[in-house]
Amino acid sequence: MSYVQIDNLTKTYKDTIALNHLSLTFDKGEFVTLLGPSGCGKSTLLRSIAGLAPTEEGSIHVDGVDITHLKPKDREIGMVFQSYGLFPNMTVLENIGFGLRMKGMKKSEYEGKVKRMIELVDLVGKEQSYPHQLSGGQQQRVALARSLVMEPKILLLDEPLSALDAKIRKNLQVELRRIQRELSITTVFVTHDQEEALTISDRIFVMDLGNIVQSGNPEEIYTHPANEFVARFIGNxxxxxxxxxxxxxxxxxxxxxxxxxxxxxxxxxxxxxxxxxxxxxxxxxxxxxxxxxxxxxxxxxxxxxxxxxxxxxxxxxxxxxxxxxxxxxxxxxxxxxxxxx
Ligand SMILES: Nc1ncnc2c1ncn2[C@@H]1O[C@H](COP(=O)(O)OP(=O)(O)O)[C@@H](O)[C@H]1O
Ligand SMILES: [Mg+2]
Incomplete structure (x- = not known):
């Protein structure tokens, strides 16, 4: 069985089929990307994996465990959004340590973990800064560290780089991949940018109207589009x-x-x-x-x-x-x- 196995997942909003009997699997440590135009169901799929969007049909298994009906907090899944969502009145250190503190850990216990995360995301020297004193890219690094410090089974990233300008974005793409490899953390990344998907992924799932229309590694997707939609979307x-x-x-x-x-x-x-x-x-x-x-x-x-x-x-x-x-x-x-x- 694959590390993550999603079977027949279905979600509708009134007349909209956001996820249409969707099935996919991926392996432990893989960096997979959901790629597709706005409205194709990428965020809905991520949210359903995180337990934030209840589905009508289908199942989600992670590491052999059926998590379909678990509460979000019991899923051990981390999520990072386009908007960083940091606590404005907390320092970098406090933001990253927040989750562990909520779990009842003492400062002396979690300090080491937080420090390691700060090194990993390259924010040494910024420990006492507040979010408003950081650039967008730095704030997203804090958001990433805040998720990773919880040691989630899967990291979900919903267009985390979309709000950043081109140069910082390219730089963070590389950084994200380095961090993901260092931790070997199973990651699902969402983007509507085909170039970003091709650059960063082990495997790409191309989505259209709640369906997965093609999956493969970047090379396969780029050189052998399965249909007209993928051909037009991926490579002009x-x-x-x-x-x-x-x-x-x-x-x-x-x-x-x-x-x-x-x-x-x-x-x-x-x-x-x-x-x-x-x-x-x-x-x-x-x-x-x-x-x-x-x-x-x-x-x-x-x-x-x-x-x-x-x-x-x-x-x-x-x-x-x-x-x-x-x-x-x-x-x-x-x-x-x-x-x-
Ligand atoms: N809370 C909601 N209420 C109604 N419709 C929604 C809601 N969330 C998403 N949708 C619809 O479901 C479809 C998929 O949305 P979404 O998953 O956000 O797409 P993407 O992230 O790929 O842009 C869209 O047609 C969207 O309008
Ligand atoms: Mg979205």
Whole structure:
């Protein structure tokens, strides 16, 4: 049996099915991510694991124990939210020690544990600070330490980095993963940001409308999206119906209903110029309709045979000779056309 086993979990709010007979399992020490657009049921699933959202059907087992009907406090599960929820009138030390004090531990007993947590989340020197004296990132570190000091069986993180600005967020992603590995703590992380999910996870569960539509490691999810929803959500894929692809390639046999092609696998060559593409694939004439510079990536919008394709190239100097309104040859590698279910 897996460490966490969720079977047939169902939760409705009036007309909304927040969790639709949902089943998933994961292992001890795994860092799993629930990824999906707003409203797909991520928070509801986390809250039901924590015991904060009673479900109508299904069961949750942790380490072989049925926790479906246990009170939240008896589940030994820690949860961290986007809003840090620290006690404003308590210092960092007091915030982190609060849970253990509530359990009846004396200061002399819990001080060592709290100190270790402060070291783990890299807040040494901030012990006597109050939340308002800390940055957002530091406050989230306190919230994390406050959960971890209780030694929960599972750590649940509901969009914990969403309120932080990009640079601090990237930094905390790395830190979070380091801390998780050091403690080997089973973690369920929630995000609507596909890049964050791909960066941080051992395994991703992609959710849509209360269902899990695909699960796999980041590499699998990114390179082999199971359906159009995942393809569009995860990687800005070009999604083409078989007949569109047939038209674009001037033949070729395509058995699936539709195909996904990643923007970065399509190559562009100026008409009458450039190296000959090699390998299995198709060359089609096209025209560059637009170019966007996103920093390290040049994003082209190319029209070919009445189809619009997004093409991403690394922003190196040699790419600059492809301009807007230029006629180009578009190379589509055959093995990169992923059939969708
Ligand atoms: N307390 C509630 N009352 C009514 N509907 C809710 C409540 N909580 C969530 N929902 C609905 O359930 C669905 C899933 O919500 P949620 O789990 O919060 O999604 P996510 O976290 O993925 O954004 C949404 O349609 C949402 O509107
Ligand atoms: Mg949510």
């Amino acid at each position: 894929y070009n999604v083409l119906r078989a007949e569109q692809l047939r038209q674009l390639t001037g033949g070729g046999s395509f058995a699936a209903v539709s195909y996904a092609i990643r923007p970065e696998v399509i190559q562009l060559f100026p008409e009458h110029a450039g190296p000959e593409p090699s390998g299995n694939g198709w060359l089609a004439a096209g025209k560059v309709k637009d170019i966007t510079v996103t920093g390290n990536v040049l994003r082209y919008l190319v029209e070919s045979q009445d189809q619009r394709l997004q093409v991403d190239h690394l922003n190196t100097a040699k790419e600059l000779w492809i301009q807007r309104d230029m006629n180009v040859n578009v190379w589509i590698p055959a093995e990169e056309c992923v059939p969708l279910g």
